[in-house]
Amino acid sequence: MNFSGSGANWFLILSLILGSAALAFLGDVLGFRYGKQRISIFGLRPKYTSRLITAITGGVITVIVLGVLSAFSQDVRTALFSMNYIQQQLLDLRLQLNQSQEIADQAQEALAEQQARMQVTTASLDLARLDLDSLRNDRLLLEQEKSDLAASVQGLRDESEQLKQALHTMRSGSIALSANVLLAQGAFEPGTSEEEARKGLEDLKQRARVAAQVRMSELLPSTPRSVSVTFDPEEEASLLKRIEDAPDRLYVRAISRENVAFGEEVGVRFEVGRSLLLYSDGDVIYRRVYNAQAQDFDAEEALHSFLRDLKVSAIHEGVLPDPATNNVGTLRGEEFFDAVETLRSIHTPVIINGLASGDIHTEGPVNLRLSFQE
Structure with a gap:
C-alpha cells in the first residue's frame, strides 16, 4: 500500500500536535503547582496528586484528539464506534466473496463446458456444411444425370420411332412390290432395227418405272415421286441383240426381281419369248x-x-x-x-x-x- 502526503490535512495534524503539547504543558504546570502547594486530591499525597493530574491531562489530551478526529473524519468515527459492525460487514463480504468466487468458478466451469459444446457444435456445423455442400453437388450430379437420361430417353424414343417405321417398312415391304410382278410388257415385230429396238425398250423401261411408282403410291401416298428402278445392263444388251432382226414376233416383259420395301430401289428383270397370235x-x-x-x-x-x-x-x-x-x-x-x-x-x-x-x-x-x- 502506498501513502501520499499530498492529500493529508496538515493543518489538522499541526493543530493536534500543538494542542496536545499545550495540554501536556498545562498538565505539567498544574501538577507541579499542586505538588508544590501540597494539595491533596481524594486524600492522596501531593506527589501522587501531581501524577494523577498529569495522567488526567494525558487522558484529556487523548479525548480531545479523538473528539477532534471524530469531528473531522467519518472514517475515525466509524473505526471508533462501528468496529464490530465493520468486522461483521467484512465477514459478510468475505462470505459473499467466497460465494462469488464459487459462483465464478462454477460459471468458469459452465463457460468451459459451453465452450466445449460450442466447439462440438461448430464441428457439427462444419460437418453439416460439408454434408450440405455434398448434397448440393449430388443434386447437381443428379440433375445432370436426369438431363442425360432425358436426352437418352428422347434418343431411345426417336430410335423407337425409327424402328417402328423400319418395322412397318419391313412388314409392308412385300406389299409395296412383290417379286415377279408384271410391271410392263411390249411386243417387237420381225425385222425390228437397232434404233427401233432401243426406242421400244426405253419405252418399256419408262412404263415399268411408272407402274412401280403407281403401285407404291397406292399403298403409301407419301411415297416419293421418283422411285429408283434399276435394270441389268448386260441383260439389256443381250435382249437388244435378240430383238434386232428377229425372224419372229417377240414379246418382252419387265418383271420385278424380288420383294421391295418402301424406299428401296426396284430391280427389274426381262422375260422374252415368241409372241404367237392365239x-x-x-x-x-x-x-x-x-x-x-x-x-x-x-x-x-x-x-x-x-x-x-x-x-x-x-x-x-x-x-x-x-x-x-x-x-x-x-x-x-x-x-x-x-x-x-x-x-x-x-x-x-x-x-x-x-x-x-x-x-x-x-x-x-x-x-x-x-x-x-x-
Whole structure:
C-alpha cells in the first residue's frame, strides 16, 4: 500500500500536535503547582496528586484528539464506534466473496463446458456444411444425370420411332412390290432395227418405272415421286441383240426381281419369248350353257365361275398369265355388273360367250367382251 502526503490535512495534524503539547504543558504546570502547594486530591499525597493530574491531562489530551478526529473524519468515527459492525460487514463480504468466487468458478466451469459444446457444435456445423455442400453437388450430379437420361430417353424414343417405321417398312415391304410382278410388257415385230429396238425398250423401261411408282403410291401416298428402278445392263444388251432382226414376233416383259420395301430401289428383270397370235378379234375364247330358269340360279356367282373357267381355257391355249397373280386379264367393273343384270333378266337356258376384243397374242392380256344366247 502506498501513502501520499499530498492529500493529508496538515493543518489538522499541526493543530493536534500543538494542542496536545499545550495540554501536556498545562498538565505539567498544574501538577507541579499542586505538588508544590501540597494539595491533596481524594486524600492522596501531593506527589501522587501531581501524577494523577498529569495522567488526567494525558487522558484529556487523548479525548480531545479523538473528539477532534471524530469531528473531522467519518472514517475515525466509524473505526471508533462501528468496529464490530465493520468486522461483521467484512465477514459478510468475505462470505459473499467466497460465494462469488464459487459462483465464478462454477460459471468458469459452465463457460468451459459451453465452450466445449460450442466447439462440438461448430464441428457439427462444419460437418453439416460439408454434408450440405455434398448434397448440393449430388443434386447437381443428379440433375445432370436426369438431363442425360432425358436426352437418352428422347434418343431411345426417336430410335423407337425409327424402328417402328423400319418395322412397318419391313412388314409392308412385300406389299409395296412383290417379286415377279408384271410391271410392263411390249411386243417387237420381225425385222425390228437397232434404233427401233432401243426406242421400244426405253419405252418399256419408262412404263415399268411408272407402274412401280403407281403401285407404291397406292399403298403409301407419301411415297416419293421418283422411285429408283434399276435394270441389268448386260441383260439389256443381250435382249437388244435378240430383238434386232428377229425372224419372229417377240414379246418382252419387265418383271420385278424380288420383294421391295418402301424406299428401296426396284430391280427389274426381262422375260422374252415368241409372241404367237392365239385369238383374232371376235374369236370365241370360251363358252358355257347355264340354266338361268333354275330357282337356285345366282347370276353373279355364275358369271364369276364363267370367268374362272375362261382364264383356265386361255392359259391352256398358251396365254401367259401374270407371274404374281396368275391372271390373264381384267373385266371392267361396270361391264361385269351390266352382264350380271342382263343375266338376271333371262329366265331360260342361256349360252354365255367370251369373245376376244381385239387380237390376243401369247403375252396377253385377254381383252374380253361377253354375249348371251338364249
